Amino acid sequence: MEVLIGSSLKTSNKPDFFIVGAPKCGTTALYTYLKQHPEIFISPKKEPQFFASDVLGDRRHTCTWSDYLSCFAAAHGEKRIGEASVAYLGSRCAPKEIKAFNPAAKIIIMLRNPVDMMHSLHSQRLVYNTEYCSFDAALDAEERQGLVLARYVGLSYREAARYPDKVRRYFDVFGRENVHVIVYDDLVKDTCGVYRKVVGFLGVGLDFQPRTFPIINANKRVRNRQLYKFLTRPPEVARNLSRVLLPRPLRLLLAAALRRLNTVYEERPPMSLELRSRLQAEFRPEVEELSNLLDRDLSAWCKRELDPCTQ
Numbered sequence: 643m644e645v646l647i648g649s650s651l652k653t654s655n656k657p658d659f660f661i662v663g664a665p666k667c668g669t670t671a672l673y674t675y676l677k678q679h680p681e682i683f684i685s686p687k688k689e690p691q692f693f694a695s696d697v698l699g700d701r702r703h704t705c706t707w708s709d710y711l712s713c714f715a716a717a718h719g720e721k722r723i724g725e726a727s728v729a730y731l732g733s734r735c736a737p738k739e740i741k742a743f744n745p746a747a748k749i750i751i752m753l754r755n756p757v758d759m760m761h762s763l764h765s766q767r768l769v770y771n772t773e774y775c776s777f778d779a780a781l782d783a784e785e786r787q788g789l790v791l792a793r794y795v796g797l798s799y800r801e802a803a804r805y806p807d808k809v810r811r812y813f814d815v816f817g818r819e820n821v822h823v824i825v826y827d828d829l830v831k832d833t834c835g836v837y838r839k840v841v842g843f844l845g846v847g848l849d850f851q852p853r854t855f856p857i858i859n860a861n862k863r864v865r866n867r868q869l870y871k872f873l874t875r876p877p878e879v880a881r882n883l884s885r886v887l888l889p890r891p892l893r894l895l896l897a898a899a900l901r902r903l904n905t906v907y908e909e910r911p912p913m914s915l916e917l918r919s920r921l922q923a924e925f926r927p928e929v930e931e932l933s934n935l936l937d938r939d940l941s942a943w944c945k946r947e948l949d950p951c952t953q
Contacts, residue, residue, distance in 0.1 A: 655714040657685070659724035659748040659844055660740055662812070663731030665802060666762035667752040668829045671858035673726040675837055681846040683717035685725040693736040693743075694729035697797060702729075722844050731808050732797045737815040747820070748844060749812050754826035755943040756803035756929070757921045763799060765861055765910050771874075778917050806931040813935075823936060861910045869904050 661669050670688065677684050691702040692710040704710045717723050730736040731751060740747055754762075764780055767773035773780055784798050812821050822843040829836045833855040841848055872880070884893050922944045933940045 655683075655711070655717040655723060656744055657714055657723045657725050658744055658746060659722055659750065660730060661724065661726035661728075661750045661752070662736070663728035663751065664753055664759060664805065664808075665728040666759050666766060667728075667754040667826045668824070669726050669728055669752050671829065671833075671855075672750070672752065672824070672837075672840065674858050675833075675852050675855060676724070676840070678852045679841065679846060679850055681721040681850075682844070683714065683720040683723045685713035686716070687713050688725075689727050689729070690725050691727045691729050693739045694727060694733040696735045697729045697733045721846050724844075729797075731812075732802055734811070737811045741815050747816065749816050749821045750824065750840065750843075751809060751812060751821060752824045752826060752829070753805055753809075753932070756805065756925045757918060757943070760799040760803050760921070761910065761913055762861070763802060771867055777913055781917075781921075803925065804928055806928055806935055809932070809935060825938070825940070827942075865904050865906060869900070 661672060663669060673684060673688055676682050687703065690704045690710055690713050691698055692704045694702060695705075704713065713725060714723055730740070740749075760781075761777055764773060764777045775783070781799060784800065809821075809823065822840060824836055824840070834851065837851060837855065838848060841851075876884075888896070926944045929940050929943050
């Protein structure tokens with residue numbers, strides 16, 4: 643990472659709020675809803691990941707100051723400027739680096755039942771071709787190999803789901819008054835209410851809200867993994883040939899159409915009750931710790947038999 647020059651950085655379009663994760667906890671939905679507010683500019687690129695060098699290294703989507711600040715170049719007088727990168731919650735360096743970059747920053751953390759979060763994250767990694775086996779097999783392999791399996795995707799399943807220390811880091815750096823925590827269950831039950839609380843936290847107008855709050859980033863799978871790999875990382879010869887034969891707008895439309903045809907939206911197959919029970923017991927101490935940290939009873943996370951959500 644380049645040398646952080648912190649609050650002395652000269653830019654008129656400096657982000658002042660950050661949705662920092664956790665993954666698969668509704669961050670894409672909140673990002674989409676906030677993007678519609680006329681007093682909010684949020685980076686068109688979700689997941690800039692700039693401040694997560696310790697988690698993602700050179701796999702970050704933005705690795706230089708110029709690339710990062712270009713995410714906010716189109717902002718024009720909005721009251722709030724922000725971005726969303728779920729890798730920030732698991733990063734040990736992100737809280738202090740964000741604070742040095744903008745001491746007045748507001749932080750939004752989104753959390754979900756850790757068992758359901760890991761299960762949903764596994765489904766996403768299957769789609770992205772960074773996971774190749776069943777959920778229980780992936781967890782067993784993770785136990786044997788530690789963080790080795792996370793070398794392409796950041797944190798391991800279990801590490802991504804261990805919330806208390808991660809939340810505490812942001813509380814310690816920014817103060818609780820500048821950190822807004824959202825529990826995924828609330829987002830599902832009362833999306834409008836959660837949205838209004840976030841808007842109030844950011845200090846922008848409460849008189850605007852989206853007409854609808856559609857489900858965003860629902861669970862999906864790809865029909866053909868090889869086609870997905872070809873569309874996301876085409877061979878150089880295919881890229882060069884397509885540039886010769888097709889104008890750029892047509893290339894983009896064709897690729898988007900093929901991605902849609904190769905994608906199926908469906909409910910995630912439930913994990914076995916035995917596995918769910920075992921994971922609930924494993925994470926019970928951390929759920930209790932998080933309950934105390936947030937002053938909220940989250941014990942239902944250790945009792946629920948099935949995830950009612952499909953994201």
